[in-house]
Amino acid sequence: xxxxxxxxxxxxxxxxxxxxxxxxxxxxxxxxxxxxxxxxxxxxxxxxxxxxxxxxxxxxxxxxxxxxxxxxxxxxxxxxxxxxxxxxxxxxxxxxxxxxxxxxxxxxxxxxxxxxxxxxxxxxxxxxxxxxxxxxxxxxxxxxxxxxxxxxxxxxxxxxxxxxxxxxxxxxxxxxxxxxxxxxxxxxxxxxxxxxxxxxxxxxxxxxxxxxxxxxxxxxxxxxxxxxxxxxxxxxxxxxxxxxxxxxxxxxxxxxxxxxxxxxxxxxxxxxxxxxxxxxxxxxxxxxxxxxxxxxxxxxxxxxxxxxxxxxxxxxxxxxxxxxxxxxxxxxxxxxxxxxxxxxxxxxxxxxxxxxxxxxxxxxxxxxxxxxxxxxxxxxxxxxxxxxxxxxxxxxxxxxxxxxxxxxxxxxxxxxxxxxxxxxxxxxxxxxxxxxxxxxxxxxxxxxxxxxxxxxxxxxxxxxxxxxxxxxxxxxxxxxxxxxxxxxxxxxxxxxxxxxxxxxxxxxxxxxxxxxxxxxxxxxxx
Numbered sequence: 001x002x003x004x005x006x007x008x009x010x011x012x013x014x015x016x017x018x019x020x021x022x023x024x025x026x027x028x029x030x031x032x033x034x035x036x037x038x039x040x041x042x043x044x045x046x047x048x049x050x051x052x053x054x055x056x057x058x059x060x061x062x063x064x065x066x067x068x069x070x071x072x073x074x075x076x077x078x079x080x081x082x083x084x085x086x087x088x089x090x091x092x093x094x095x096x097x098x099x100x101x102x103x104x105x106x107x108x109x110x111x112x113x114x115x116x117x118x119x120x121x122x123x124x125x126x127x128x129x130x131x132x133x134x135x136x137x138x139x140x141x142x143x144x145x146x147x148x149x150x151x152x153x154x155x156x157x158x159x160x161x162x163x164x165x166x167x168x169x170x171x172x173x174x175x176x177x178x179x180x181x182x183x184x185x186x187x188x189x190x191x192x193x194x195x196x197x198x199x200x201x202x203x204x205x206x207x208x209x210x211x212x213x214x215x216x217x218x219x220x221x222x223x224x225x226x227x228x229x230x231x232x233x234x235x236x237x238x239x240x241x242x243x244x245x246x247x248x249x250x251x252x253x254x255x256x257x258x259x260x261x262x263x264x265x266x267x268x269x270x271x272x273x274x275x276x277x278x279x280x281x282x283x284x285x286x287x288x289x290x291x292x293x294x295x296x297x298x299x300x301x302x303x304x305x306x307x308x309x310x311x312x313x314x315x316x317x318x319x320x321x322x323x324x325x326x327x328x329x330x331x332x333x334x335x336x337x338x339x340x341x342x343x344x345x346x347x348x349x350x351x352x353x354x355x356x357x358x359x360x361x362x363x364x365x366x367x368x369x370x371x372x373x374x375x376x377x378x379x380x381x382x383x384x385x386x387x388x389x390x391x392x393x394x395x396x397x398x399x400x401x402x403x404x405x406x407x408x409x410x411x412x413x414x415x416x417x418x419x420x421x422x423x424x425x426x427x428x429x430x431x432x433x434x435x436x437x438x439x440x441x442x443x444x445x446x447x448x449x450x451x452x453x454x455x456x457x458x459x460x461x462x463x464x465x466x467x468x469x470x471x472x473x474x475x476x477x478x479x480x481x482x483x484x485x486x487x488x489x490x491x492x493x494x495x496x497x498x499x500x501x502x503x504x505x506x507x508x509x510x511x512x513x514x515x516x517x518x519x520x521x522x523x524x525x526x
Contacts, residue, residue, distance in 0.1 A: 009297070012375060022066060022157065024070055027064075027065050028062060028064055033061065034102070035115060038113065047073075053065045055117050056158075057120075121193050128311075131144055132479035139388050142304040145307055159272075162196055169240060183197040188303060189333055195275040199278065200236065234258045244267055249271070251270075255267070263279065265279075287364065294377060297377055298348055299382070302340060304389055305392055306336045308478060311482065313332055318449060323441070325441055326441075337412055346385065347387075349415075351415075369433050390477075394462065396454075397457040398454075405425065405451070412428075425446075426439040457481055464476060464477070
């Protein structure tokens, strides 16, 4: 749609600023099970105009309400009561989370009206496979998957609200601070249900410091000095973590992980239903989010391919939500970007090409690393590549199934294979911190598993008889790749046998199974 095209063309910074501002005018209300939506909105409207709202389910019905004016929230807060402390004593922290109750539930229940709930999670894979089978091409299958898994407008607003609610705590100590989401919540590659990564940003305070430079005087704040930025971040996070734990309504399972490479506080935010990770300002992480945002906006095939590849990897056990030696979603996403830079003609530009297009305001050097690239999407020339997603999916698996991982590394700055600077099995250059490998965690067995799966998948896509599979009502195309291969192959064998109907072949296959099982046993014992 045209509206979507317009939304897509905003710069990353514009979108962030707009959404953070929107979140400041937003509240969250836990509603009674018997809800008359119209009456709730009427009641709230007495405090100011409601710009938008939606309802969702998360241990009961909740309503997210966006007012047109921020001061409507103050007006509402003045009118809201404090819970009566009969069994519990309450911590009197007044947030933007409220509970709406009916004074006389029995008489009012009759006025309950059916409500539309916005889904906050994606459908299970088995339901997805059903949907994919009804499509007419692999390409449309990939767009169906994208539509089912990508973050919805409502879910994104909920994510920014979670950040905004944490910001209310940070502001008690640091009035200028902002809490910003980064990573998958904002880079256009997040899927429903992913964690919210957020960081505390004090950059406004640093900007102000430069303003006093005119005239013969200088003034600065007296501030506590510490031997390192890391120590300062640990202290700040420790206190904010305690605040969330002790005073934050709905903040549970707060864990302070202050000795990590990047100190953070993990917590579960029950009102929005998100797992959150809070750290202190990480400008390079924001630049990575922006780079992916740009790639995701340039061409609709980019996101469709990433979502399909990541879903495929998850189904086949190549990625895992627990940390370990697996390939991460971030590494996979970067591999897809690299593959798209290598197409002829390229589908997305290299980071070096984006840097050439940058103007003065796009120049950023962070901690000695050059993070400059163009932010205005309209300056980037659209690709002339017209390959379909059907082609690209097969070619992706073909390309990485035959990639020389022993010798080469993946470099998105140059968009070409470069000799590995060190011997990690999989080497993907961090696009900004040029001395880091973003896939350092991946070990040889995991890489070999990925290559084997990629080859198997490329082979299936080439050999598949789509029409025959559709007639047989069997999963085809992308749907066939979303079933763990062991399972589908076993059934294929069975079906082939049924077709022949010969006892001899059946017994032959059974003995083969036994043989391969015993030879496997021997191999393991060795």
